[in-house]
Amino acid sequence: MAAESPSSVRKVVVHLRATGDAPILKQAKFKILGSDKFAKVIDFLRRQLHRDTLFVYVNSAFSPNPDELVIDLYNNFGFDGKLVVNYACSMAWG
Amino acid sequence: MEAQKYVWDGAIPLQIHLHESQILAPRIGYLPLLASLLKPYFSSTLPPGVDTIWFDYNGLPLKWYIPTGVLFDLLCAEPERPWNLTVHFRGYPGTVLIPCEGEDSVKWSYINSLKEAAYIMNGNCKNVMNMSQSDQLELWHSVMNGNLETYQRVSSKLKLATVEDEHTSLCSSKSQQGFGETDLAGQVKTGRVPVRLYVWSVSEDFDDLEDMPKVDSWEKISYINRPVEIHKEDKCFTLHDALKILVPEFFSNDLMNVKSAGVDFEDALRIPSEDVSSDKVVEDHVQNAYEHREACSISSSAEIKLIRIQGIEPKLEIPFSWVVNNLMNPDYFLHICVCVKVPQQNST
Numbered sequence: 001m002a003a004e005s006p007s008s009v010r011k012v013v014v015h016l017r018a019t020g021d022a023p024i025l026k027q028a029k030f031k032i033l034g035s036d037k038f039a040k041v042i043d044f045l046r047r048q049l050h051r052d053t054l055f056v057y058v059n060s061a062f063s064p065n066p067d068e069l070v071i072d073l074y075n076n077f078g079f080d081g082k083l084v085v086n087y088a089c090s091m092a093w094g
Numbered sequence: 095m096e097a098q099k100y101v102w103d104g105a106i107p108l109q110i111h112l113h114e115s116q117i118l119a120p121r122i123g124y125l126p127l128l129a130s131l132l133k134p135y136f137s138s139t140l141p142p143g144v145d146t147i148w149f150d151y152n153g154l155p156l157k158w159y160i161p162t163g164v165l166f167d168l169l170c171a172e173p174e175r176p177w178n179l180t181v182h183f184r185g186y187p188g189t190v191l192i193p194c195e196g197e198d199s200v201k202w203s204y205i206n207s208l209k210e211a212a213y214i215m216n217g218n219c220k221n222v223m224n225m226s227q228s229d230q231l232e233l234w235h236s237v238m239n240g241n242l243e244t245y246q247r248v249s250s251k252l253k254l255a256t257v258e259d260e261h262t263s264l265c266s267s268k269s270q271q272g273f274g275e276t277d278l279a280g281q282v283k284t285g286r287v288p289v290r291l292y293v294w295s296v297s298e299d300f301d302d303l304e305d306m307p308k309v310d311s312w313e314k315i316s317y318i319n320r321p322v323e324i325h326k327e328d329k330c331f332t333l334h335d336a337l338k339i340l341v342p343e344f345f346s347n348d349l350m351n352v353k354s355a356g357v358d359f360e361d362a363l364r365i366p367s368e369d370v371s372s373d374k375v376v377e378d379h380v381q382n383a384y385e386h387r388e389a390c391s392i393s394s395s396a397e398i399k400l401i402r403i404q405g406i407e408p409k410l411e412i413p414f415s416w417v418v419n420n421l422m423n424p425d426y427f428l429h430i431c432v433c434v435k436v437p438q439q440n441s442t
Contacts, residue, residue, distance in 0.1 A: 062209035066192050072319040
């Protein structure tokens with residue numbers, strides 16, 4: 001088992017924002033374990049929206065690698081106590 | 095009659111290795127980009143269908159978005175030359191590897207890493223987003239083809255913050271491009287260096303690299319993304335300093351290090367150690383440390399066994415700025431492989 005740091009048991013608030021013609025979720029804010037990978041957010045969106053093809057970004061800027069940890073993304077790119085994740089059905093920011 | 099059906103339906107999965115051919119895979123490249131080199135050898139033998147190339151090393155499917163050199167440094171404790179990989183064209187392990195649709199997927203992953211690096215350094219990735227299509231393509235091709243000249247020419251247009259070398263900052267007292275200052279384009283340079291850290295934790299002890307256990311699962315490797323902030327006042331910021339920021343949990347034993355003068359027993363007992371389960375253990379360890387007068391790390395905390403960057407095991411006293419400027423990947427990230435020995439977890 002990889003050594004765990006105290007930050008890995010923390011939960012991160014993720015704010016999911018629709019972009020373009022993507023459907024808006026009824027509930028857009030969620031808490032997720034910091035030790036989870038970004039893939040979990042992507043999978044969650046796919047299931048909620050019933051779409052396989054989704055483009056998922058952080059801060060409307062870039063698409064993180066699905067293996068990146070949510071806690072790292074929050075620490076590096078979060079603000080106002082949350083991580084903003086944008087999703088689109090077609091490529092929004094090439 | 096049914097038995098015969100079973101016999102005819104039976105099949106054995108085969109894996110065919112590439113024997114004599116060796117190909118050179120650029121350190122800064124990515125494995126799926128080798129597909130065009132490899133396919134000619136196999137195309138005639140593949141059954142019809144869609145090819146999605148993937149590789150494994152000792153049974154471990156290789157994550158394609160990790161640069162080839164990093165995979166080698168991480169997984170091949172004792173560098174193996176040539177590196178024996180198995181190539182697959184079918185049966186993509188979707189549960190272990192994220193999907194890859196050839197060159198486009200790799201390019202997408204690269205450009206996004208570059209944007210992420212830009213965001214870390216500048217607080218936004220406008221410069222990458224505003225690249226012309228032809229520049230973006232040229233940049234990508236330079237990475238694919240390992241063309242450093244082209245890469246430097248195109249990437250310099252991005253005006254991504256680079257770390258000032260210790261030498262230049264000490265020599266020219268009038269250097270304006272400091273960290274935290276705004277440049278002409280109005281972008282704040284934060285002095286933050288993007289780092290991707292791959293930490294491999296082992297619990298067994300070993301003396302030689304060849305005795306190191308093989309990585310058989312990605313669960314054993316932590317993929318950490320933490321930037322390192324370099325402060326302008328810090329004239330002598332070393333790789334060691336950077337690592338203490340990146341993985342402070344592996345440097346707690348520095349506090350317990352016994353210098354040749356011996357340790358103050360009271361002080362050592364007061365320092366908390368997260369892995370110590372009882373006071374008795376602390377006492378024992380401190381006693382041992384006190385007896386060994388040379389510097390040593392108390393075995394109750396994690397111990398760094400190996401640090402590798404671009405195939406080098408750098409001395410920790412090297413200025414971090416040199417490491418960044420010379421060893422970073424084309425995505426402006428510094429990829430560092432660390433092997434750590436953690437204490438055996440006691441089962442409760």
